[in-house]
Each structure stands twice: as structure tokens, then as C-alpha cells.
Amino acid sequence: xxxxxxxxxxxxxxxxxxxxxxxxxxxxxxxxxYWYRQAAGRGxxxxxxxxxxxxxxxxxxxxxxxxxxxDRQFILSSKKLLLSDSGFYLCAWSSTQNTEAFFxxxxxxxxx
Amino acid sequence: xxxVMQIPQYQHVQEGEDFTTYCNSSTTLSNIQWYxxxxxxxxxxxxxxxxSGEVKKQKRLTFQFGEAKKNSxxxxxxxxxxxxxxxxxAGMDGNNRLAFGKGNQVVVIP
Numbered sequence: 276x277x278x279x280x281x282x283x284x285x286x287x288x289x290x291x292x293x294x295x296x297x298x299x300x301x302x303x304x305x306x307x308x309y310w311y312r313q314a315a316g317r318g319x320x321x322x323x324x325x326x327x328x329x330x331x332x333x334x335x336x337x338x339x340x341x342x343x344x345x346d347r348q349f350i351l352s353s354k355k356l357l358l359s360d361s362g363f364y365l366c367a368w369s370s371t372q373n374t375e376a377f378f379x380x381x382x383x384x385x386x387x
Numbered sequence: 388x389x390x391v392m393q394i395p396q397y398q399h400v401q402e403g404e405d406f407t408t409y410c411n412s413s414t415t416l417s418n419i420q421w422y423x424x425x426x427x428x429x430x431x432x433x434x435x436x437x438x439s440g441e442v443k444k445q446k447r448l449t450f451q452f453g454e455a456k457k458n459s460x461x462x463x464x465x466x467x468x469x470x471x472x473x474x475x476x477a478g479m480d481g482n483n484r485l486a487f488g489k490g491n492q493v494v495v496i497p
Contacts, residue, residue, distance in 0.1 A: 307483045318393075318489030319430070319475060326483050365429055369485065375420055375432040376477070376485055 277302035281366045281379030288386055294339075294353040296382050298366030301347065306368040308349040309376065310341055313363040325349060326371070361386045390414075391478045393488035400466045401496050408491040410459040410476030419452055419459040422475045424490070430475055471495045 281298045288294060300306050310322040321334045323341035331341050338357060342350045349366060363383050367376040390413040400406045410419065418437045422430040434443055436452035436459060443450045449462045459476055473490040480486075 307485075309485060311487070319477075319487035321484070321486055324484055332482075332484070367430075367485075369483070371483065375435055376422075376430075377432070378429040381429050 277368075277377065279366065279368055279377055279379045281382060283382055284380060285383045286385070288356050288384065290358055290386055291355050294351070294356050294360070294384070296351040296364055296366075296384075298349045298351075298379055299347055300349075300368045303347070303368070303370065305346060305371055307371060308343060309367040309369075310349065310351050311365045311367065313365060313381075315362070319365065322351070356386045358386050360384065391476060391486050391488040393476060393491050395491060396489055397492050397494075399494045399496055400470075402466055402468060404466055405462065405464045406466060406493070407460055407462045408474050408493075410461075410478075410488055412457045412478050414478075414480065415456050416478040417456075417481060418479050419456075420477045420479070420485075421450060421459075421461055422477060422487075423472050424475065425472045428472075430487075466495055468495050468497060 278301045308325045311319045312322055313319050325331050325343045328343055328346055339353050363381050365381045366379040369376040392411045394409050418435055420435045421433040424430045434450050439456050440454045441452040447464045451460045473492045475487050475490045477485050477487045
């Protein structure tokens with residue numbers, strides 16, 4: 276069966292520090308991968324999505340970046356965090372056959 | 388790009404009553420998906436609609452996809468306290484881009 280792992284679950288980082296959130300998927304190949312951000316009590320904002328290794332589509336210009344170094348690995352990064360980067364970050368995957376998305380447990384990031 | 392809008396954003400529903408939440412897209416969708424997020428949790432897939440005019444039921448939940456494949460609705464009957472949470476619709480375009488609406492946060496009043 277397919278599983279998605281996302282870590283860490285919570286993170287507190289100072290302003291200006293770097294960020295690296297990792298997401299891995301098991302039990303499937305060539306998945307579509309997504310990074311979303313959810314501000315407190317708000318909707319899901321699509322940040323990046325990828326349909327294959329090295330293929331990243333960015334939705335919103337900001338100080339975040341994403342990479343897909345391996346087929347089932349998706350990384351969200353920042354060189355210098357801002358206070359406004361605080362939020363709940365969710366990784367998700369779907370198959371290439373246009374099916375539903377499965378979410379990781381999420382990372383609650385607080386920038387102080 | 389594709390925009391998915393949901394109304395209302397918030398609902399307070401008396402236990403036992405019915406309610407409906409709506410989803411509208413600026414473009415035609417290849418499919419529409421509905422998710423539920425419990426407080427403190429992550430979104431969990433409920434259902435996917437693909438065909439124009441499609442209606443699907445899951446116990447007390449009825450999902451409908453519009454004829455033009457640009458809108459959808461979720462209707463819940465006899466609301467229970469377990470229905471509390473945020474309901475999201477999401478549309479997938481031809482590039483496998485999955486965009487979510489802002490969600491409908493539902494509070495159930497016992």
C-alpha cells in the first residue's frame with residue numbers, strides 16, 4: 276500500500292534561518308507531488324507541484340523553493356524565513372491517472 | 388490560472404439540520420474532488436466526481452457535479468457532531484494541477 280511521510284510535525288525557527296521540509300512517498304511510482312500551505316483557519320494554498328523528477332511548477336512567487344531530487348521525494352526549502360512563512364505545510368501525492376490526493380500529516384511551522 | 392471558490396466560508400449548523408456547501412470554478416474541470424479536514428488534522432479525501440451532472444451519495448452526504456463541470460455542491464442531512472470540520476472542494480486541470488477552494492468551516496451546535 277502507498278504511504279506518505281512528512282517531517283517534522285512541528286518546527287519553530289527564527290526569522291532569517293533556512294528551512295528544509297522533506298516529504299517521501301512509498302508504494303507508488305511517478306506520483307504527482309504537491310506542497311500546500313494553510314494559514315490558521317484558512318484554505319489550502321498551492322505552493323508547488325511536480326509531475327516528475329526535476330519538474331517543478333511554482334504557483335506563488337515567494338521566498339520558498341521546491342526540489343524533486345528523486346521520483347518519490349519532494350523538498351520544500353527557504354534560504355531565509357520570514358514571519359509570514361508561518362503556517363501549516365502539507366505535502367500530498369496523487370497518481371498520474373487524475374485521481375484523489377493523499378496528504379501527509381503536515382508540518383506546523385512557527386517563525387519567531 | 389484556475390480558481391476554485393467556495394461559499395459559504397463558515398457555517399453554524401444545529402445538530403439534526405441539513406446544510407449545503409457550494410463550489411465554483413472559473414474554468415471547466417476534468418474532475419472535482421471533496422475533502423474533509425478535522426480540526427488539527429490533514430485533509431482526507433471524500434469523493435471524486437468526473438461526469439457532467441454526476442450525483443453520488445455517501446450515507447447522509449450527497450455530492451453533485453454541475454452540467455458544465457464548473458460547479459459542485461455537497462449536501463449533508465441530519466447533521467451530527469462528527470460532521471464538524473472544514474470541507475474543501477478541489478479541481479484538477481489538464482496539467483494535473485490540483486487547486487483547492489478556501490474551504491467551508493462547519494461548526495455543529497448540539
